[in-house]
Amino acid sequence: MGTSKTSPLVTSRRITVASLRKGKHEGRRFAALTAYDASFAALEDAAGVELILVGDSLGMVVQGHRSTIPVTMDHVVYHTRLVARGAGSALVMGDMPFMSFATIDDARRNAARLMQEGGAEIVKLEGTGAQGETVEALSAQGIPVCAHLGLRPQAVHKVGAYKIQGREPEAAKVLMDDAASLEQAGADMLLLECVPASLAKKITEHAQVPVVGIGAGVHCDGQILVLYDMLGITPGRRPSFSKDFLAGAGSVPAALEAYVEAVKSGTFPSTEHTFD
Ligand code: KIV
Secondary structure, eight states, rough: OOOOTTTTTTTOOOOOOHHHHHHHHHOEEEEEEOOSHHHHHHHHHHHHHEEEEEETHHHHHTTSSSTTTTTHHHHHHHHHHHHHOOOOSEEEEEEEEEEEEEEHHHHHHHHHHHHHHHHOOOEEEEGGGGHHHHHHHHHHHHHHHEEEEESOOGGGGHHHHSOOOOOOOHHHHHHHHHHHHHHHHOOOOEEEOOOHHHHHHHHHHHSSSSSEEEOOTSSSSEEEEHHHTTTOOOOOOTTTTTTOOOOTSSHHHHHHHHHHHHHHHHHHHHGOOOOO
16 A cells, blocks of 8 residues: 555654754744645645744735634634645644633633644644633643734734834833743743844743744744735735745745745845834
């Protein structure tokens, strides 16, 4: 009987939470992107993207909403299932949508759905230090968690706008403390969105787990962008921390490869895509 990557007995997967952690300690940067379907997941995987996030950004770039708030568990589970089918060796991360981890029971039930029905290998939740018990409860069940700090789009109506976080010294200290306490609670990865590069550098140096940044400067262990932003097809204005890799690349596969190369070599993000 021949072996194939679809055999339940054989796995071709190479990228794991543990391998990304090892890469951090060996000084290897990794490239991550969002995806929402099997075709783009397969292209990203072929280009060397090591982490694919099925982000609740799908509410904005796929569904056309003005925020991520309307996204439900059913939506994320569905898109995660599509992405997991297309991803070859990349680690698949499923996003916990608004209010899906409001209680620890909700978090357990919904993270289990993302893994069992969607095929996610790690779940991401937007949080502060207040989510420590949730992270601990998931981690205790063997569920890898990425804690998303800094700009938390699910909190946009509370914060008032999509804006840079951690600029003031007190706010920077809160973010540093939150990152440390969520790691202590069992987070296997941290994601920093829209924070000054100097703060992201400190958090990355302090953390033992990989730190992936978006609008957080070049010193994070990995970089992530919303796929549609880096292909220049997001309706409206592209975020200033993103870059259109399709312009000049000639094809989607070439754009994805250019992004991976730029992240790994440390040429993206440059200062024009960075906040201080
Ligand atoms: O939902 C998403 O795509 C995200 C990224 C912006 C990191 O959380």
